Amino acid sequence: MEAISTVSDLEAPGIHDDPRSRAIEYPLPRSLGNCILIADFLSATECKALIAQAEARGFASAESDYPPSYRNNDRQVLDDPALAERLLRRLNEVCQGGAENLLDADQRTGWRLQGVNERLRLCRYRPGQQFRIHQDGVHHRGPDCRSMLTFMVYLTDGNEFEGGDTLFYGAGPAHGESADDIVARVRPRAGSLILFDHGVWHAGATVTRGTKYILRSDLLFHRTQGEDAEPIATAHHQGYIWALATLAGGGLASGGRDGNIRLWKADGTAIRTLTGHGQSVLGLADIGNGLLASISRDRTLRFWATASGRCLKTVTAHRAAALSIARLSDRLIATGGADHSIQLWSAQGERLRMLEGHQGWVWGLAALADDLLASASEDGSLRIWDLQRDQCIARRQTPHPMRTIDAHPEALATGDANGNVRLWAFDGERLVETASFTAHAAAVRRVRFLRDGRLATCGEDNCLRIWDIPSLALLHEDQRINFVTDVVELQGGATVSCGYDGELVWS
Ligand SMILES: O=C(O)CCC(=O)C(=O)O
Numbered sequence: 001m002e003a004i005s006t007v008s009d010l011e012a013p014g015i016h017d018d019p020r021s022r023a024i025e026y027p028l029p030r031s032l033g034n035c036i037l038i039a040d041f042l043s044a045t046e047c048k049a050l051i052a053q054a055e056a057r058g059f060a061s062a063e064s065d066y067p068p069s070y071r072n073n074d075r076q077v078l079d080d081p082a083l084a085e086r087l088l089r090r091l092n093e094v095c096q097g098g099a100e101n102l103l104d105a106d107q108r109t110g111w112r113l114q115g116v117n118e119r120l121r122l123c124r125y126r127p128g129q130q131f132r133i134h135q136d137g138v139h140h141r142g143p144d145c146r147s148m149l150t151f152m153v154y155l156t157d158g159n160e161f162e163g164g165d166t167l168f169y170g171a172g173p174a175h176g177e178s179a180d181d182i183v184a185r186v187r188p189r190a191g192s193l194i195l196f197d198h199g200v201w202h203a204g205a206t207v208t209r210g211t212k213y214i215l216r217s218d219l220l221f222h223r224t225q226g227e228d229a230e231p232i233a234t235a236h237h238q239g240y241i242w243a244l245a246t247l248a249g250g251g252l253a254s255g256g257r258d259g260n261i262r263l264w265k266a267d268g269t270a271i272r273t274l275t276g277h278g279q280s281v282l283g284l285a286d287i288g289n290g291l292l293a294s295i296s297r298d299r300t301l302r303f304w305a306t307a308s309g310r311c312l313k314t315v316t317a318h319r320a321a322a323l324s325i326a327r328l329s330d331r332l333i334a335t336g337g338a339d340h341s342i343q344l345w346s347a348q349g350e351r352l353r354m355l356e357g358h359q360g361w362v363w364g365l366a367a368l369a370d371d372l373l374a375s376a377s378e379d380g381s382l383r384i385w386d387l388q389r390d391q392c393i394a395r396r397q398t399p400h401p402m403r404t405i406d407a408h409p410e411a412l413a414t415g416d417a418n419g420n421v422r423l424w425a426f427d428g429e430r431l432v433e434t435a436s437f438t439a440h441a442a443a444v445r446r447v448r449f450l451r452d453g454r455l456a457t458c459g460e461d462n463c464l465r466i467w468d469i470p471s472l473a474l475l476h477e478d479q480r481i482n483f484v485t486d487v488v489e490l491q492g493g494a495t496v497s498c499g500y501d502g503e504l505v506w507s
């Protein structure tokens with residue numbers, strides 16, 4: 001076998017005499033988006049070298065970044081601009097007249113191919129590992145550069161493992177993930193490149209025997225000057241908005257995948273942008289005295305002065321993504337993480353204590369009183385913690401991963417990965433489930449009690465719903481074009497919701 005010691009040996013067109021002889025297929029109906037499969041994009045030797053180098057660097061479980069029910073394959077992030085540049089060169093070589101020709105430029109008026117994202121992700125799937133139905137996220141590099149297509153090379157051949165096909169669906173998880181909804185199934189071939197629009201719903205099926213490896217990146221595009229270019233500067237955030245919080249002055253704060261926190265007046269006027277987080281901002285809380293606390297996938301907890309926009313303090317809060325935050329009193333804040341722990345903090349950001357017990361990600365926290373905290377976890381349990389004794393004093397297990405929680409003087413609400421919302425009562429000792437209903441046709445992302453006995457729920461079925469409590473009558477419904485992630489009620493009574501479309505919507 002040809003010896004390849006570094007990835008830099010990925011050079012000229014590999015083993016092929018004519019680089020343009022590669023077979024090209026279009027696995028999806030055009031109406032669902034671009035999807036292009038190019039055989040023998042990398043040679044077998046190049047694939048083996050990439051795998052060997054990745055194994056030498058070592059894979060990590062995706063568990064600190066993604067819940068296992070969503071994806072549990074192993075992963076490695078490799079920033080390699082030189083390799084990305086060579087992959088782009090190869091792409092231009094294999095496409096007659098350059099890669100742009102293949103990509104249906106009509107779909108991207110005003111945008112031109114810039115390159116392959118140098119943030120390369122190597123993924124390994126061993127038996128039992130999978131990546132459930134999803135759309136791929138957009139990488140934003142300022143208003144004039146963003147990714148639009150997924151770039152994925154299969155490094156192992158389908159005859160070396162069982163399962164592990166890439167599945168394409170006609171619609172999102174609201175329509176289930178059943179075999180009937182599969183529009184195309186791609187059996188991995190070593191060296192094949194697949195390119196598809198980020199918005200196409202897809203999954204990596206469970207590998208049942210052997211090992212599957214892929215190299216994953218994105219195609220980046222830059223905006224061309226001129227009247228064709230569609231403005232994107234009007235979006236409230238670049239990419240997904242994850243979380244909202246009301247502010248004492250009547251406005252609100254939003255946090256996004258762009259790592260930014262934006263402050264807004266109640267009428268929607270932008271006040272300022274707080275920058276500093278290195279990754280998605282997943283939770284926000286007004287902690288009083290003009291301070292905002294934020295948590296991020298970058299594992300930190302930050303404290304900000306809302307009047308000046310200054311970041312006063314940054315602490316590493318968790319050993320994995322920090323997912324949830326709640327203010328208990330002027331003196332006490334709690335955060336929950338993908339490391340399964342709950343951490344308690346002073347309002348000055350000193351770490352006080354840790355609560356352990358959950359067996360999965362702590363997605364939601366809610367204060368019941370100054371020294372009583374409720375937590376909802378991917379492990380399917382709801383727990384109540386007495387913060388005077390730092391003990392879990394009540395616990396209820398449910399069959400599905402819990403994703404969100406909110407509290408209200410008379411009740412608690414939780415939402416789960418299967419679209420169910422449950423209402424609970426806690427009498428100081430016993431935790432009783434008082435109601436349970438299917439609120440969404442996919443995972444519930446947020447539950448929030450509103451004034452006048454109403455409950456708002458946000459779902460991965462792209463719906464915001466408002467329910468009357470306790471009758472459970474549906475009072476209002478808003479359908480968006482992508483997941484709805486949060487909703488808050490402002491002092492004046494308006495509700496503001498947000499989601500993966502990057503927009504805040506007042507109603
Ligand atoms: O493994 C696969 O076939 C799909 C992987 C995928 O969807 C991703 O990495 O975004």
Ligand SMILES: [Fe+2]
Nearest residue numbers: 134135136202
């Ligand atoms: Fe994907």
